[in-house]
Amino acid sequence: MSFHYRNIVVAIDGSEEADRAFKKSLPIAKRNDATLIITHVLDDRYGVVTAYAPGIIDEVEIRAKELLEKYEVEAKQAGIDNVVTFLSHGSPKVKIAKEVAPKFDADLIICGATGLSAVERILIGSVSEHIIRFAQCDVLVVRQDEH
Template sequence: MKEYKKLLVVVDPTSDTQPALARAVELATRNQASITVFLSIFDFSYEMTSILSGQEREAMRQGVIAQRQAWIDEVVEHYSTSEVTIESEVIWHNRPFESIIQYAISNEFDLIVKGTHEHDKLKSVIFTPTDWHLMRKSPVPVLLVKEHDWPVAGKILCAINVGSEDEDHISLNSKIVEHAKDLAKRFDAQVHLVNGYPGTPVNLAIELPDFDAHTYSETIRMQHEERVCELALTLGISTDNCHVKEGLPEDVIPDVAKKLDAELVILGTVGRTGFSAALIGNTAEHVIDSINCDLLAIKPDGYKSPLDES
């Protein structure tokens, strides 16, 4: 597995605290990695000022960039340690997610780290459109961070799919667990596996009077348990840490994460775009609204982002 040696941290210019940068420093300290703090800014009013020449507009943009750069320098100073190298980059771009992904690809970063927004009143997490675009379109793993610590001997939960024998899904399962094992080794954490399996189709029970729903459900459960345990044994995970539950993944994963009090959920995202994405949706996008811990989204090997200009 490729280690996290180069971390790209997306800072939040609206917040006094930067949980993503704090988490990145933790990771970098354990991985001897470097960090680049990244901010994408844009102000449409500067582009529409017709009374100014192109040169004057560019000077104004550079002035804004310089102001933000000075702010980032103050932020970096607060989080800096003697063990971690932190650089910074401010870019003028009208679509933040595009600038993040393109910068991460062109500079060969191993991980994108970004904080999520917390709603003060209800303490619920609000995932921005940028978060969703990053999960769908970034070939680089994306870590979405909440404001909490990763304690020693914590729990990392891997969401795996054993309902498909497709080679891409099988290799993605292994990739997810390998990422978890590497992080677990550095944080002395436990790795757990979770899998949701479908319940008995209602139409079968209605249309077939002799249909044995209980036997059907037990057969599906045993198949999934066997596959999960087989994967666990192959990858060196204790079968005691396997959780197989009936239900949709977007319901099962948050439920198990809450019961385990997991610090991190790792899952694969297939990167659907266009009509199929709108129609089918993505498990990751349903899960993130329901978990109260960090989320690491990983793409299958060979995934090419629509934003990859190379």
């Protein structure tokens, strides 16, 4: 009996670790003939900034859409036939596991391990840790390469 993934969510945020996670998602999606859902969640915890610089959220959203488009093109060039991009606002650690994955009936989430300090992990927890804890599907956390 063989199992294959049908809907794979890969979380991207512009970081090197997220890029590494995206690159790992390509052969997995191709091998499984899966739909690759590339998602970026704009963290809205910093809403106070927009009160002082109203246009900044528009600029951040434009950059996020450009990032998603770049990854979509790269996925299609890698031979992934079914690619979906999804931009959302909110807390990435909550949205990815509890909203994005269920919305797309994901059976695998791929994300990068975060570079939070030990203190930050104790206080707020990492995005990947939260995804592992609350996702209703398999999760692959891609770690930074050792140098």
